[in-house]
Amino acid sequence: xxxxxxxxxxxxxxxxxxxxxxxxxxxxxxxxxxxxxxxxxxxxxxxxxxxxxxxxxxxxxxxxxxxxxxxxxxxxxxxxxxxxxxxxxxxxxxxxxxxxxxxxxxxxxxxxxxxxxxxxxxxxxxxxxxxxxxxxxxxxxxxxxxxxxxxxxxxxxxxxxxxxxxxxxxxxxxxxxxxxxxxxxxxxxxxxxxxxxxxxxxxxxxxxxxxxxxxxxxxxxxxxxxxxxxxxxxxxxxxxxxxxxxxxxxxxxxxxxxxxxxxxxxxxxxxxxxxxxxxxxxxxxxxxxxxxxxxxxxxxxxxxxxxxxxxxxxxxxxxxxxxxxxxxxxxxxxxxxxxxxxxxxxxxxxxxxxxxxxxxxxxxxxxxxxxxxxxxxxx
Amino acid sequence: xxxxxxxxxxxxxxxxxxxxxxxxxxxxxxxxxxxxxxxxxxxxxxxxxxxxxxxxxxxxxxxxxxxxxxxxxxxxxxxxxxxxxxxxxxxxxxxxxxxxxxxxxxxxxxxxxxxxxxxxxxxxxxxxxxxxxxxxxxxxxxxxxxxxxxxxxxxxxxxxxxxxxxxxxxxxxxxxxxxxxxxxxxxxxxxxxxxxxxxxxxxxxxxxxxxxxxxxxxxxxxxxxxxxxxxxxxxxxxxxxxxxxxxxxxxxxxxxxxxxxxxxxxxxxxxxxxxxxxxxxxxxxxxxxxxxxxxxxxxxxxxxxxxxxxxxxxxxxxxxxxxxxx
Ligand code: SF4
Ligand code: SF4
Numbered sequence: 001x002x003x004x005x006x007x008x009x010x011x012x013x014x015x016x017x018x019x020x021x022x023x024x025x026x027x028x029x030x031x032x033x034x035x036x037x038x039x040x041x042x043x044x045x046x047x048x049x050x051x052x053x054x055x056x057x058x059x060x061x062x063x064x065x066x067x068x069x070x071x072x073x074x075x076x077x078x079x080x081x082x083x084x085x086x087x088x089x090x091x092x093x094x095x096x097x098x099x100x101x102x103x104x105x106x107x108x109x110x111x112x113x114x115x116x117x118x119x120x121x122x123x124x125x126x127x128x129x130x131x132x133x134x135x136x137x138x139x140x141x142x143x144x145x146x147x148x149x150x151x152x153x154x155x156x157x158x159x160x161x162x163x164x165x166x167x168x169x170x171x172x173x174x175x176x177x178x179x180x181x182x183x184x185x186x187x188x189x190x191x192x193x194x195x196x197x198x199x200x201x202x203x204x205x206x207x208x209x210x211x212x213x214x215x216x217x218x219x220x221x222x223x224x225x226x227x228x229x230x231x232x233x234x235x236x237x238x239x240x241x242x243x244x245x246x247x248x249x250x251x252x253x254x255x256x257x258x259x260x261x262x263x264x265x266x267x268x269x270x271x272x273x274x275x276x277x278x279x280x281x282x283x284x285x286x287x288x289x290x291x292x293x294x295x296x297x298x299x300x301x302x303x304x305x306x307x308x309x310x311x312x313x314x315x316x317x318x319x320x321x322x323x324x325x326x327x328x329x330x331x332x333x334x335x336x337x338x339x340x341x342x343x344x345x346x347x348x349x350x351x352x353x354x355x356x357x358x359x360x361x362x363x364x365x366x367x368x369x370x371x372x373x374x375x376x377x378x379x
Numbered sequence: 380x381x382x383x384x385x386x387x388x389x390x391x392x393x394x395x396x397x398x399x400x401x402x403x404x405x406x407x408x409x410x411x412x413x414x415x416x417x418x419x420x421x422x423x424x425x426x427x428x429x430x431x432x433x434x435x436x437x438x439x440x441x442x443x444x445x446x447x448x449x450x451x452x453x454x455x456x457x458x459x460x461x462x463x464x465x466x467x468x469x470x471x472x473x474x475x476x477x478x479x480x481x482x483x484x485x486x487x488x489x490x491x492x493x494x495x496x497x498x499x500x501x502x503x504x505x506x507x508x509x510x511x512x513x514x515x516x517x518x519x520x521x522x523x524x525x526x527x528x529x530x531x532x533x534x535x536x537x538x539x540x541x542x543x544x545x546x547x548x549x550x551x552x553x554x555x556x557x558x559x560x561x562x563x564x565x566x567x568x569x570x571x572x573x574x575x576x577x578x579x580x581x582x583x584x585x586x587x588x589x590x591x592x593x594x595x596x597x598x599x600x601x602x603x604x605x606x607x608x609x610x611x612x613x614x615x616x617x618x619x620x621x622x623x624x625x626x627x628x629x630x631x632x633x634x635x636x637x638x639x640x641x642x643x644x645x646x647x648x649x650x651x652x653x654x655x656x657x658x659x660x661x662x663x664x665x666x667x668x669x670x671x672x673x674x675x676x677x678x679x680x681x682x683x684x685x686x687x688x689x690x691x692x693x694x695x696x697x698x699x700x701x702x703x704x705x
Pocket of ligand 2: 308433434435436468469470471472575649651652653654655
C-alpha cells in the first residue's frame with residue numbers, strides 16, 4: 001500500500017523514512033500551496049481550525065499522486081487534534097475518496113491497542129528492521145531540527161539574500177536521501193559547514209525574537225507565511241520555541257511513562273497560568289517569560305483562528321508582556337489571511353523593536369528618558 | 380453576618396449551580412448568581428475578549444464584569460478540568476480562571492478550586508476541604524455541606540430528566556412539567572436539541588429558541604432529558620470515544636434521538652466553539668448518511684440576527700410538519 005501523511009514543516013523527511021522502513025511506499029504530498037488550502041477549505045467544516053483544512057488538502061493532492069492510505073496520529077484531548085483523524089475520515093468518506101485512514105492512538109488510550117496498531121503496521125518487517133527504522137527516523141527528526149536551528153542564526157547575518165535558505169534546502173535534501181545513520185550525520189556535518197561558509201554581514205544590527213504558539217503553525221512554513229525566512233531576511237535571529245524532535249521526546253516518550261516534563265520552564269508560567277490547557281498553551285506563556293528573561297527583543301505569538309489552547313494563552317500574554325516589558329505581536333491565521341498583510345505587520349513589528357532597542361540604549365546612557373507605555377502593543 | 384459570594388451565570392453555572400449553592404449554604408455562605416444574560420452584559424464581555432474567543436466565554440466575561448461592578452468582592456470560579464475520568468470539558472474551561480484574572484486583575488478575589496476527576500478522588504475532596512476551610516469550616520461540616528450539595532445536584536438533574544427547565548431560564552413553563560402539546564389539526568411535534576447546556580439554558584444567548592419552538596407548538600427535548608445510561612450506551616456506538624464530556628453527551632443524544640424517531644434535530648452551537656466545530660461535523664455527516672432525520676444547525680454569536688433565526692426555525696418546523704403529514 002502507498003501511504004501518505006499530512007505535511008508539517010520538515011517532518012516529511014523522517015516520516016518518509018519511517019513508512020519506507022516498515023515496508024510501504026511513502027507518498028509525500030506536494031508542498032502546501034494556496035491550492036492545497038483551497039481544496040481543504042472546500043471540504044472541511046468552516047469552523048475547524050486551519051491545520052485540519054490543510055491536512056485535507058494534503059490528502060487529496062497525495063491521492064492524485066497515487067496514495068492509498070493515510071498515516072495520522074490520534075489523541076486523548078483536550079484539544080481538537082485528538083479528533084482530527086476521526087473527522088477527516090468522515091469527510092473523505094463523504095467526498096467518496098477511497099483512502100484508508102490509519103490512525104495511531106497514543107498509548108494512554110490503552111497500551112494493548114497501541115501495540116496492536118503498531119504490530120499491524122509493522123507486520124511486513126522484522127524486529128531488527130523496526131529498530132533500525134526507528135533509529136533512522138529519530139536521527140532524521142533531530143537532524144532536520146539541528147539544521148533548521150542553524151539556519152535561523154545564519155540567515156539574520158547573510159550578506160546575500162537567499163543564501164541560507166539555499167544551503168538549508170540542499171542539506172535537508174541530503175538528510176532526506178540518507179539511508180543510514182552515518183549518512184544522516186554526514187549530511188548534518190556538510191550542512192553546518194556550508195552555513196559557516198555563507199557570506200555574512202557581521203555589522204548588521206540584528207534582533208532576537210522568540211516565536212511561540214500552536215505547533216502546526218510554528219512548524220509548517222506555509223501556514224505561517226514563511227515567517228522564519230521573512231524575519232531572518234529582516235535581520236532577526238528567530239528563536240523558535242517548539243521543535244518536533246523535542247515534542248516527540250516530551251509528549252510521546254516521556255509522557256507515555258508519565259514522566260514530568262520541563263518543570264522548570266513551566267514554573268515561569270505559574271503566576272499567569274496555573275494549569276495545562278492542551279496543545280502548547282502553557283508552553284506559550286512559559287516560553288514568553290523565559291525568552292524575556294534571556295534578553296530577547298520581542299515575541300511573536302502565532303495561532304490558528306479559534307485555536308482553543310492558544311486563545312487562553314493569548315488572553316494572558318498581555319500580562320506577561322507588561323510584567324517583563326517585552327513587546328508581543330500576535331498573528332492569528334486562517335484561510336482568509338493574506339501574505340501581504342502578515343508581512344507588513346512583521347516589518348512594522350521589526351521596526352518597532354529596533355526603535356525600542358535604540359531608545360532603550362539611549363535611555364540607559366542617561367541621554368533621554370524613554371516612555372515605555374505605548375511600546376507594548378498587542379496586535 | 381452571612382458572607383456573599385458571586386458566581387457568574389455562565390458556562391459551568393448551568394450544570395452545577397444547585398450543587399455549589401447548597402454546598403455554600405451548608406456553612407452559611409450565600410452564593411448568588413449574576414442576572415440572566417442581557418445585551419449590556421454581553422457587550423461588556425465582547426469588549427474584553429480577544430479575537431476568536433467563543434461566544435459563551437465572552438458571555439462569561441460579561442457576567443464577571445457585572446459581579447465586579449455590583450460590588451461582589453469574592454467571585455467563585457471553579458477550574459473545571461474534568462468531570463469524568465478520561466474526559467475533559469474544553470481547554471478553555473481549564474484556563475478560564477487565568478483568562479478571567481488576566482482580564483480583570485485584582486478587582487475581586489477569585490475562589491478557584493480545581494475540579495479534576497482525572498485525578499484520584501482524593502484530590503477532589505482535598506479541593507472541597509480547602510474551600511470549606513477558606514470560610515472557617517471544619518472538615519466535618521464541609522463534608523456535610525458537600526453531601527447537601529450532591530443531593531441538590533441529584534434533585535436538579537432529576538428535574539431536568541423529567542423535562543423541567545431550570546428555574547432561571549426564561550422559558551414559558553420554567554419549573555413546570557412541560558405539557559405535551561396536542562393541538563387540533565396539528566400533530567404533536569417533537570424536536571431534539573443538541574448543544575452545550577450554557578447555550579440551551581441561556582435564553583438570551585440562544586435567542587429564545589426554546590420559547591419560539593414552544594410557541595410553534597413544538598415539544599422540545601434536550602440532552603438532559605435523556606437518561607445517562609442511554610447516552611452512555613449510545614455514545615459508545617461512535618467510532619472513537621469522545622473525550623469532551625459535553626461532546627460525548629451530544630453524540631450519545633444524537634443517536635438516541637434517532638432511535639426514538641424524533642422527527643427533527645436542532646444543533647445549537649456557538650460561533651468559534653472549538654469542540655462543536657468537530658462534534659457537530661461528526662453528527663451532521665454521520666446522521667445524514669444513516670437516517671432521514673432533518674437537521675438544523677444554528678450558529679450563534681453576538682451578531683446573530685433574531686429575524687434570521689425565526690425564519691430558519693419556522694421553515695424547519697414547517698418542513699417537519701409537512702414530512703409528518705405526508
Ligand atoms: S492546538 Fe489549536 S489549532 Fe491545533 S488542533 Fe488544537 S485547537 Fe486546533
Ligand atoms: S466548549 Fe466551545 S463554547 Fe464551550 S468554552 Fe469551549 S470553545 Fe467555548
